[in-house]
Amino acid sequence: MPMTPASPSLSPEVAIRVSGVSKQYSIGGRRRGQDTIREQLTARVRSLLRGGLGRSENATHLALRDVSFDVARGEVVGIIGRNGAGKSTLLKILARVTTPSAGHAQIRGRLGALLEVGTGFHPELTGRENVYLNGAILGMTRAEVARKFDEIIDFAEIHKFVDTPVKRYSSGMYVRLAFAVAAHLEPDILIVDEALAVGDFAFQRKCLGRLQAQAGSGRTVLFVSHNIGAIRMLCSRCILLEDGRVVLDGPVDAVIEKYVEQLGQQSAAKQVGPRHPDVGSGFLLHPREPVSDLTIFCGEAIVFDFDIEAEQPPGDARVGVSLRVTTPTGEYLVTMDSVVQRAGWLHGEEKHWNVRCDLGRLPLNEGAYFVWVTVCVYDDNSVKRFARFTNAFALHVLERDVFGWGNSLPRSRYWGPLYWAPEWQIQPAARLPATAPASSAGASDPTHQEAVAWQDSSA
Amino acid sequence: MADPQHVIDIYPQRGLLDLDLRGMWGSRELLGFLVWRDIKVRYRQTAVGVFWFVLQPLLATLIFTVVFGRLAKLPSAGLPYPVFAYTALVPWHFFAQSVTRGVNCMTQERQLISKIYFPRLLLPLGVLLAGVVDFGVGFLVLGGMLAWYGVVPSVAVILTPLFVLLTTATALAVVTWLAPLNVRYRDVSYTLPFLLQIWMFASPVAYSVELIPERWRWLYGLNPMAGVIESFRWAWLGTAPPSPALLAMSTAGVIVLLSAGTIFFHRMERTFADTI
Numbered sequence: 201m202p203m204t205p206a207s208p209s210l211s212p213e214v215a216i217r218v219s220g221v222s223k224q225y226s227i228g229g230r231r232r233g234q235d236t237i238r239e240q241l242t243a244r245v246r247s248l249l250r251g252g253l254g255r256s257e258n259a260t261h262l263a264l265r266d267v268s269f270d271v272a273r274g275e276v277v278g279i280i281g282r283n284g285a286g287k288s289t290l291l292k293i294l295a296r297v298t299t300p301s302a303g304h305a306q307i308r309g310r311l312g313a314l315l316e317v318g319t320g321f322h323p324e325l326t327g328r329e330n331v332y333l334n335g336a337i338l339g340m341t342r343a344e345v346a347r348k349f350d351e352i353i354d355f356a357e358i359h360k361f362v363d364t365p366v367k368r369y370s371s372g373m374y375v376r377l378a379f380a381v382a383a384h385l386e387p388d389i390l391i392v393d394e395a396l397a398v399g400d401f402a403f404q405r406k407c408l409g410r411l412q413a414q415a416g417s418g419r420t421v422l423f424v425s426h427n428i429g430a431i432r433m434l435c436s437r438c439i440l441l442e443d444g445r446v447v448l449d450g451p452v453d454a455v456i457e458k459y460v461e462q463l464g465q466q467s468a469a470k471q472v473g474p475r476h477p478d479v480g481s482g483f484l485l486h487p488r489e490p491v492s493d494l495t496i497f498c499g500e501a502i503v504f505d506f507d508i509e510a511e512q513p514p515g516d517a518r519v520g521v522s523l524r525v526t527t528p529t530g531e532y533l534v535t536m537d538s539v540v541q542r543a544g545w546l547h548g549e550e551k552h553w554n555v556r557c558d559l560g561r562l563p564l565n566e567g568a569y570f571v572w573v574t575v576c577v578y579d580d581n582s583v584k585r586f587a588r589f590t591n592a593f594a595l596h597v598l599e600r601d602v603f604g605w606g607n608s609l610p611r612s613r614y615w616g617p618l619y620w621a622p623e624w625q626i627q628p629a630a631r632l633p634a635t636a637p638a639s640s641a642g643a644s645d646p647t648h649q650e651a652v653a654w655q656d657s658s659a
Numbered sequence: 660m661a662d663p664q665h666v667i668d669i670y671p672q673r674g675l676l677d678l679d680l681r682g683m684w685g686s687r688e689l690l691g692f693l694v695w696r697d698i699k700v701r702y703r704q705t706a707v708g709v710f711w712f713v714l715q716p717l718l719a720t721l722i723f724t725v726v727f728g729r730l731a732k733l734p735s736a737g738l739p740y741p742v743f744a745y746t747a748l749v750p751w752h753f754f755a756q757s758v759t760r761g762v763n764c765m766t767q768e769r770q771l772i773s774k775i776y777f778p779r780l781l782l783p784l785g786v787l788l789a790g791v792v793d794f795g796v797g798f799l800v801l802g803g804m805l806a807w808y809g810v811v812p813s814v815a816v817i818l819t820p821l822f823v824l825l826t827t828a829t830a831l832a833v834v835t836w837l838a839p840l841n842v843r844y845r846d847v848s849y850t851l852p853f854l855l856q857i858w859m860f861a862s863p864v865a866y867s868v869e870l871i872p873e874r875w876r877w878l879y880g881l882n883p884m885a886g887v888i889e890s891f892r893w894a895w896l897g898t899a900p901p902s903p904a905l906l907a908m909s910t911a912g913v914i915v916l917l918s919a920g921t922i923f924f925h926r927m928e929r930t931f932a933d934t935i
Contacts, residue, residue, distance in 0.1 A: 210666050225933060296669060296776035298932040305669040319774040324700045336692040337775055 221303035278435035309388030318378030323367035356380035477587035519546035566599035693785030712793035761834035835920030839927035880908030
């Protein structure tokens, strides 16, 4: 068996050195359906019967391929890439949660890894007890936690509930406390994976600020995030991973630009065959581009172009199409219907129909959305039957400074899915609000009048 | 605190005997917290708390007394059968609970294992040490029973901590083998109850070791729990001391099993996060 080689000397200025690290996961030989010995045995026997003595069913997946880079002491490096690019695997290897399949990594100094916030919290224990327990799990000594205890509770803003079991906490309090413990870990090297995606917007800002302070204090930080804004704010250098490889390693702006470009290309390259409806039947959906996964920037125009194949020509029936945009959690944002808009029917002896729907600049904030397509067969003015393609399209909206205020907008989770540019008028008030502005510009609008009346009564 | 110039090396493999003892020692505070958490949480929201530990061997004693003492009339070294059985059931119950919890704690803590690095052996170790507290309570009740039946312990009772250590080591040895296997194959946790039941009847819990022919007794010692139970009976009930051959065999068996098990566990723990 290969013995541990003597460690090559690491220059004191290098905090992290990753040399030729690969990670291979076996899929098929392991994972689902082979978790028990019997399943393993049947899989072995099956592969034997198929004429292979080898482990023919042990398909493997390379999560990381020959990754190498150095991080100098005090450097703050971001790691970006699409889901499945290998970011988390890389962090897990550096955090020693798992081992590489090949290659070698070295880390100089005390390492703190936040792969998840609140790992090891026990619901039955109180806030105080969990702070100590979690601190120990993250690698702090009892004395260290005791010294920082008040600071941690201050940061989490949970003073009153220190001695309440955390199972009675609201989810917000829970993540605040969890992050607070993690944020007070003061290692030489900090590895953070998406840990910032917790709490409300104000708390997230606070966390980012804390990280920024840590990054500025000469600590080495390796930071994985989907939040491009946070990466840009914290990091000077960025590494782009794709398919387990380092694609680009350099100044943060250049790497983010490449990443965004790559996002667009990869979406466009996605091939999708005909799709059967999730509810109902009688129609098939063929995305035209063929794109079922669109990536745009905030404020860009969105066009959906797809074909509908009717198993039977509509004939005399009148068939309409509607599109619905939903949030990832399934809330409806907006529904658009060709029939309601009197924009046309599928009608007659044709089986193939093309539908093009130009949404224009739908004011969507940064985030992911889904688009449903529903084909409705009408009987007079009511729907007789329909075929629905749930989540027919995925829509990724990337943040951009739509208003040119020098920063992108907060994520849709905090500011809602839509942005809008109303007209504002802000000026010194000449009169007290109690004296209603009877001659104001909107006075003729009934709803506005209502609002004014309500203001009056509450004053 | 770790030396800031200390370099952590990460390799695909590590030496067979590279047991990361330094890491284990560095994590002793964490072990303390894990034990403390286990004790705190184990009997939360139960009405009788730690007496669950006493209740189970007591009920088993009742059943054994009726079935083996009254009906089968098994010899009990001249002692009242309930005391005879309970003295064996307390260490046995501790052993069985420790093995069950130790094997299952890995899969229960999968979240921790897949997100944070620490010597994985701390998890079963913590569970086992927390169980020692229960063990102590079991002996308090035994003391009461002895007073009731008027049985006087032998001087060897001061050796109890040693026997507790042997029991714990036996449980840990089993866990170091079965816990990694359970991470990979969940069959282990399903098989475990049967295995433990067979093991109990292969140990002198319900019967006396006297039933085993003298010339086979050293072989019987291959079951470390035989040595453990005989030692407890000797110490607390003043029965004949276990034969040195049996005790030596049990102790040697545990040492071998535990050493090899620790190496096995360390080889397997590196991929726990991938397979769990």
